[in-house]
Amino acid sequence: MYVAITGSGKARVIQFREDTRIPGTNRKKTHVVKTIGNYERMLAEDPDIIAKLKAEAAEITKAKKTSTAPLALEVPVMDILSPTDVVPSYNFGHALINQLWSNMALDNFFEVSSGKRNAKTVAQALYYLIAHRCAHPSSINLAASEQKRYAGVPILGNDIFYDVLDVLADQKEAVVAHLADFFQKKTNRKESEAYYDVTTYSFESTKWGELRMFGFSKDHKNNEVQVVMGLLMDNNGIPITFELFPGNTMDQNTLVQSVEKLKKLYGLEKITVVADRGLNSGSNLEYLIKGGQDFVISYTLKRSKERFKEMVWDESNWNNTTDPMSGEIIYRSKVVNQNIEVKVPLKEDEISEIGKRGRPKKYRIEEIPVKIHLTWSSKRAKKDNQDRERMLEKLKKKLDKPYQLKAALRRGCNQYLEMELDTEGWKLDENKINEASRYDGYYAIITNNLELSTEEVMKIYGGLWKIEESFRILKTDLRARPVFVWSDNHIKGHFTMCFLCLCILRYMQYLLSSEQGRQVSVAEIMEAIREPLVLVQGKFPKVVVTPTRISQSYLVLAEILKLSTLKSNMTLTKFRACTKLDLSVNLK
Known part of the structure; x- marks a missing residue:
């Protein structure tokens, strides 16, 4: 790489350029790596600018050559007599979650809002639980026991993970507001349009409580207590907010509270509510009409x-x-x-x-x-x-x-x-x-919107499948059924955690679609987070890091999130630069 001055007169500019040989010829092709700025203006501001830029170009060239240079490593040949003799490997697909976590400012948010003395540790535990559920949905106990498998994750005690559920329960409204602000800025969210539906989550128990009650089960688990969840979703399929109700709450009795939260969240005077026929009750339509809201709801011909x-x-x-x-x-x-x-x-x-x-x-x-x-x-x-x-x-x-x-x-x-x-x-x-x-x-x-044509109405209503898919993702992919939590506060925290996971995964889908035109399922995104492994050969700190089991979805998401390109073999420093994960935490 070298510094070049191009153009004429006062329009001259300074550029970083690079020459590459055209295969099969003796000719070279010049590439403009970066245009620095106007030559006259920059020279007036700093007479030594050219010398400084030449030094910078030399450093960049040296770093580039170093990054592609072969890594020398002596690898011993040993008998494998115990599990510790195997070359260690670590999951690192959560680098995508780590980068999004930072982009969404969730690290700072939870450190400030947790209200705990050990706020930073609680925020780290929450990040890990989210990363683990997006890859390997399981109980908190199992997630805690698998920390050492995740690259760059410091080991935390089990008790801290249950503190996370209490923090999420207490900060649910603040979490929803923070995410709403982020998605409003970073997506083409239509705040005045919301899709709404209700589902149930059963427990393997008959013990009832404030939320855990017997009721009509959509999963036909009529011999178990359950909770009812109402979910509001935007035009992109990204959740807006959710509400939990006792398990004996009828679908028709959930809409009012959820819509009021949405109006308060965005300070809206008027919204359009899109819902299934289960929400088509006289009281709901009456509430929406009296409140000056629009609705698009399925109508039951048979009744x-x-x-x-x-x-x-x-x-x-x-x-x-x-x-x-x-x-x-x-x-x-x-x-x-x-x-x-x-x-x-x-x-x-x-x-x-x-x-x-x-x-x-x-x-x-x-x-x-x-x-x-x-x-x-x-x-x-x-x-x-x-x-x-x-x-x-x-x-x-x-x-x-x-x-x-x-x-x-x-x-x-x-x-x-x-x-x-x-x-x-x-x-x-x-x-x-x-x-x-x-x-x-x-x-x-x-x-009640008399201006809409049939085509417009059907198109608006057609988006409702996304919320039905979101419930399937919650129940199947994220395993949101609260099997391992019992207290009402932990139930609320558990669902807030699942809601946060769903928001992150749906946002990844949105990024893939809007920036790359790729339609990728949540299951494929979870696989992109779950599968990548990094093999570590050598003795710390002189080791070679080799990424493997990487999907195309991981590579595309990493590019969208502006993570550096991985190399087939890397030093610890280079791996940290590419993933923002510090493997030395695992190897020391």
Whole structure:
């Protein structure tokens, strides 16, 4: 590398340049490594600037040659008679978590907010638990026992890890606010749009508490206590906030509290709430409408009023799309205008009229216009029919086995059965089956935003799958089911930790998509964190470090996070420069 002055007159600039030989020729090709600045201005500020830059270029060239020079190491040949005779290896994929942890300023945040004397140690323990769960989800005890496997992780006592759960429980709102501020600045988050859904997490216990209660289980764990989680997610699939409710809380009773937290978090006057049909209750729609909020929520045709069903079956006003080859209808859409009755509290000077029971009326009924967007597709109709046929086929095999039918009832199969009071002589109800088939292929979305087209409504609602996927990630990949914690405070801390892990993994997905156009699953990202190993040969401190088991996702994320490129063989110093992990912690 050398210093060059290029250009003419006052437009001359100083550059670092490098010459490389063109393969198969004697010619050289010049590369501009970096443009330093305007020559005239820099010379006026420092007459010795050229000499200084030449010295800097020489140092860079020397460092580059050193980094690519072969490493000399004497490796002894020994019999392997015990596990300690094997070349040591350490996980280092958490370098990605470490870099993000710093970028998101979570190290400083937890040191300041933990409220503990040993705040720095608590912050280190929390970072390790997050890194471990993103790679090897497990109990805190197991995570604590595996510290020595992780490069650059100082060994901490088990008791400190349970302090982490208390800190997370106490600082949950502050954690949510800190993450919200970060994602608002670093992503294209639409603060006024939120996806909402609810799920349950069961315990392997019947012992109840403040949060642990019996209730309707979405995992069919009806003989175990559970907690209910409401999760709000943004347009990128990154979580915004979450709320925990006692296990006997109905889905419909969770939305109000979560939305109020979201409004407070961003200081919003108006938001659009997108939710599944389980949240479509009169009280929820009433709350959203009275609060001036917009909603896009699935509408259940089967449970709608007969007057509305007649509009659905009416063949008028449908917009049809046909297959150009066969001429068959493959998609239909229709918009139905409806009014929703909402109770509006009366002002004090309006409370005068006496109701039926001799009490002043506190509410008046207002009709709020909404639109119900109906769609039908041949593809969805075929799937609905196939799903029902599979269910009926299973039921037919169980008709003469009452004990198996009882289990099927808990999974919603009773909609197709005709039962006697004594639960004997069960048979399929053909009328119910025929009625269900009428709804094959139909979908309905209700919204109070009258300006949205059917295409816009379906696109907004279509993002709801991301929150359903987030619940699957929490339950399956991150193993968020609270099997190993029991006190209410530790339960709250455990879910805050899982929420933080989900935010980090989803943000990694966002970075891969927005900066590289790569669509990568959370499972693949967790593998990129879990798999990388570094082999250490030689005797400390004169060792050679060899990275192995590295995926393409790791390399791309490392590049996005601006980590230096790994070498096939490195010194400890070079490894620390590339990963920000100090292996000497493990080797001393």
